[in-house]
Amino acid sequence: MAQITLENVTKTFGAVTAVDRVSLTIAEGELVALLGPSGCGKTTTLRLIAGLEIPDSGRIFIGDREVTRLPPRERDVAMVFQDYALYPHMNLMDNIGYPLKVRGVPREELRQRVQEVARRLQIGDLLDRRPSQISGGQQQRASVARAVVHEAQAFLFDEPLSNLDAKLRLEARAFLKHLQHTEGVTAAYVTHDQAEAMALADRIVVMNHGKIMQIGTPLDVYRNPQNTFVAAFIGNPPMNLLPCHLDMAQGVLVVAANQAPLDLGLLRERIRVALKDGDSLTLGVRPENITLGAEPGPAAIPGKIYVTQPLGGETLVNVEVGDQLVSVRIFTEELPPLPEQVWLTLDLARTFLYGPDGERIV
Amino acid sequence: MNRYESPLARVGIVLFTMLAASFFALPLLWLATAPFDARVNLTVHIPAELTLDNFRAVFQNSFAVRALLVNNLIIAGGAMLTVATVATLASYGLSRTRIPGRDILVYVLILFSSVVGGTAAMVPLFLLAYHLGLVDTHIGVILVMSGGLLPSAIFIMRDFVDTIPRSYEEAALVFGASPLHIFRDIAFPLVRPGVAVVAIWAFVNAWGAFLIPVVLLRSPHNMPASVALYSFYSEAGTPVHTLVAAYAFLYTIPVLVLYLIVNWRFGFRFFGGIKR
Ligand SMILES: Nc1ncnc2c1ncn2[C@@H]1O[C@H](COP(=O)(O)OP(=O)(O)OP(=O)(O)O)[C@@H](O)[C@H]1O
Ligand SMILES: [Mg+2]
Numbered sequence: 001m002a003q004i005t006l007e008n009v010t011k012t013f014g015a016v017t018a019v020d021r022v023s024l025t026i027a028e029g030e031l032v033a034l035l036g037p038s039g040c041g042k043t044t045t046l047r048l049i050a051g052l053e054i055p056d057s058g059r060i061f062i063g064d065r066e067v068t069r070l071p072p073r074e075r076d077v078a079m080v081f082q083d084y085a086l087y088p089h090m091n092l093m094d095n096i097g098y099p100l101k102v103r104g105v106p107r108e109e110l111r112q113r114v115q116e117v118a119r120r121l122q123i124g125d126l127l128d129r130r131p132s133q134i135s136g137g138q139q140q141r142a143s144v145a146r147a148v149v150h151e152a153q154a155f156l157f158d159e160p161l162s163n164l165d166a167k168l169r170l171e172a173r174a175f176l177k178h179l180q181h182t183e184g185v186t187a188a189y190v191t192h193d194q195a196e197a198m199a200l201a202d203r204i205v206v207m208n209h210g211k212i213m214q215i216g217t218p219l220d221v222y223r224n225p226q227n228t229f230v231a232a233f234i235g236n237p238p239m240n241l242l243p244c245h246l247d248m249a250q251g252v253l254v255v256a257a258n259q260a261p262l263d264l265g266l267l268r269e270r271i272r273v274a275l276k277d278g279d280s281l282t283l284g285v286r287p288e289n290i291t292l293g294a295e296p297g298p299a300a301i302p303g304k305i306y307v308t309q310p311l312g313g314e315t316l317v318n319v320e321v322g323d324q325l326v327s328v329r330i331f332t333e334e335l336p337p338l339p340e341q342v343w344l345t346l347d348l349a350r351t352f353l354y355g356p357d358g359e360r361i362v
Numbered sequence: 363m364n365r366y367e368s369p370l371a372r373v374g375i376v377l378f379t380m381l382a383a384s385f386f387a388l389p390l391l392w393l394a395t396a397p398f399d400a401r402v403n404l405t406v407h408i409p410a411e412l413t414l415d416n417f418r419a420v421f422q423n424s425f426a427v428r429a430l431l432v433n434n435l436i437i438a439g440g441a442m443l444t445v446a447t448v449a450t451l452a453s454y455g456l457s458r459t460r461i462p463g464r465d466i467l468v469y470v471l472i473l474f475s476s477v478v479g480g481t482a483a484m485v486p487l488f489l490l491a492y493h494l495g496l497v498d499t500h501i502g503v504i505l506v507m508s509g510g511l512l513p514s515a516i517f518i519m520r521d522f523v524d525t526i527p528r529s530y531e532e533a534a535l536v537f538g539a540s541p542l543h544i545f546r547d548i549a550f551p552l553v554r555p556g557v558a559v560v561a562i563w564a565f566v567n568a569w570g571a572f573l574i575p576v577v578l579l580r581s582p583h584n585m586p587a588s589v590a591l592y593s594f595y596s597e598a599g600t601p602v603h604t605l606v607a608a609y610a611f612l613y614t615i616p617v618l619v620l621y622l623i624v625n626w627r628f629g630f631r632f633f634g635g636i637k638r
Contacts (some may be wrong), residue, residue: 050532050536051535052532052535052536053611071535072532072535072536073535073536073537073538073539073540075536078507078536078537079532079533081529081532083529084527085527085530085532085533087530087547087548088552089551094475098534098537098539098547099537099538101547102534102538102540102543103538103541124412146533146537150537150538175420239402262522280423284491326559344605
């Protein structure tokens with residue numbers, strides 16, 4: 001296994017910049033998830049690493065070897081495709097053994113190695129079947145088995161679980177994580193499912209419009225979103241983002257939705273950049289960091305209960321603040337009765353402030 | 363069918379269908395019975411006297427036998443090989459590369475194919491073959507035939523190639539396969555039904571060709587069966603029905619056999635598309 005490094009890599013298709021100055025290092029034995037909305041350039045990044053696309057500029061390294069312009073077969077990476085790309089005219093033995101066959105491994109050794117890997121992935125008794133004769137989950141394993149047999153420097157996964165139903169997906173996720181740990185593989189893993197990224201990855205790369213918005217451990221990305229994009233993308237339900245502006249004279253933030261003043265309090269010390277009166281900012285607070293009460297307070301803004309959604313162990317309350325809906329998450333099984341008019345108290349220690357450009361300032 | 367149709371209308375439809383069907387069926391019936399008949403005219407009837415004499419007589423004609431068993435096989439086989447090979451490679455390339463204006467190119471080719479294969483281009487084609495020293499050679503006929511058939515063949519093949527997901531090839535690329543490996547192990551096996559369709563189609567077309575061989579060939583011993591058929595005409599220019607029938611019967615057999623083989627192997631009906 002080897003580390004993967006991208007240095008300022010850019011790839012355009014006509015007018016579309018699919019990957020925009022991406023720099024990234026995936027350490028040896030690390031699984032990094034590429035996460036982002038559809039069309040943000042995740043697959044293209046992966047294909048650039050695999051050599052299926054050649055970057056317009058920038059450099060790519062696998063181990064300490066520059067591979068920027070090398071064809072795929074000289075890069076020594078294994079890939080698991082979204083549609084698995086198992087060959088319909090070959091049985092699983094030939095499919096999984098294909099990387100060995102093109103390398104000219106003798107038939108007998110090929111059989112042994114395929115059988116060994118297939119047994120480990122629990123598809124050992126399906127080897128004489130064709131892909132159309134096995135289930136989706138088994139196809140997924142076969143596709144992983146083919147990658148494992150290849151014994152490459154790094155693994156690339158392009159949404160390998162998206163074709164599975166919800167239950168199988170959980171199983172396959174656990175299985176992939178286990179495999180990654182036991183084999184200690186370096187892997188780039190594309191997904192648009194944040195739960196999958198959180199569960200699997202050592203680090204998450206959040207992308208948008210071809211750019212990296214943030215790189216960090218799952219917890220880091222969740223706890224410290226660096227910009228409004230990441231804040232709104234990570235979390236379910238996502239972070240509440242309230243446009244507001246600064247009123248220096250009063251020392252308050254005025255929430256745009258209902259003009260409610262909010263005492264800066266704790267936030268004041270945490271602001272590390274110069275701000276002007278009237279700067280339009282965005283306040284970010286997660287649903288679980290808001291409490292609901294009947295009484296006003298300095299860090300509270302008024303709102304009207306819109307709807308409550310009991311979810312078992314917790315309750316999701318949507319509150320109307322001006323014309324904006326704010327979600328509040330309350331971890332009780334039974335919600336105490338609330339008046340229709342409530343006060344939302346923000347936990348200022350866990351509240352974020354984003355500047356006019358969407359970058360975090362608190 | 364409409365439930366309220368009157369019985370009379372239905373009888374009418376059936377009669378009309380029968381009439382139309384017999385119009386096409388009669389010549390085929392004639393072809394099936396006449397060769398075994400000692401006395402042939404242009405009507406279809408059950409032979410009064412079954413015989414194989416007609417075939418014996420045909421096999422006396424060494425010029426016609428050579429045309430059928432040697433020349434036709436060379437021309438049709440050669441066109442089949444050329445068309446299948448070139449169409450497969452070309453359609454693969456056309457389907458897999460990003461060339462600007464690719465689709466227009468293909469349509470223009472199709473358009474030109476009717477010109478190249480057709481009567482209009484016979485003179486320039488003859489001159490071309492003449493200057494290349496290909497007049498009176500089978501190679502010349504094969505090349506001209508193939509040139510005419512290729513555009514449509516490429517068009518048909520590209521449909522097959524387009525249905526193969528790119529990820530198949532990309533997976534192979536990532537796992538270390540060379541382009542040759544990919545073509546041999548993955549692309550070709552997957553487009554084989556398409557290759558079969560195109561090959562048979564080319565064979566049948568070249569097998570029945572008349573105009574191009576007649577223009578490009580000179581010596582009798584190079585002529586294909588479609589031309590040799592005329593050796594069963596009397597000096598007065600009227601056909602000897604018994605011999606023409608027997609020879610035509612032999613002439614159709616390879617096409618029938620090919621059709622049956624492909625139908626059995628890949629299950630396609632001629633020009634009816636492919637069962638998947
Ligand atoms: N071969 C191509 N030709 C032209 N444009 C392309 C090509 N491949 C990708 N793009 C464009 O580049 C952008 C990024 O595409 P990419 O496939 O990397 O997105 P993605 O993040 O994987 O999205 P998804 O989650 O939908 O798979 C998109 O706008 C896409 O339309
Ligand atoms: Mg994608």
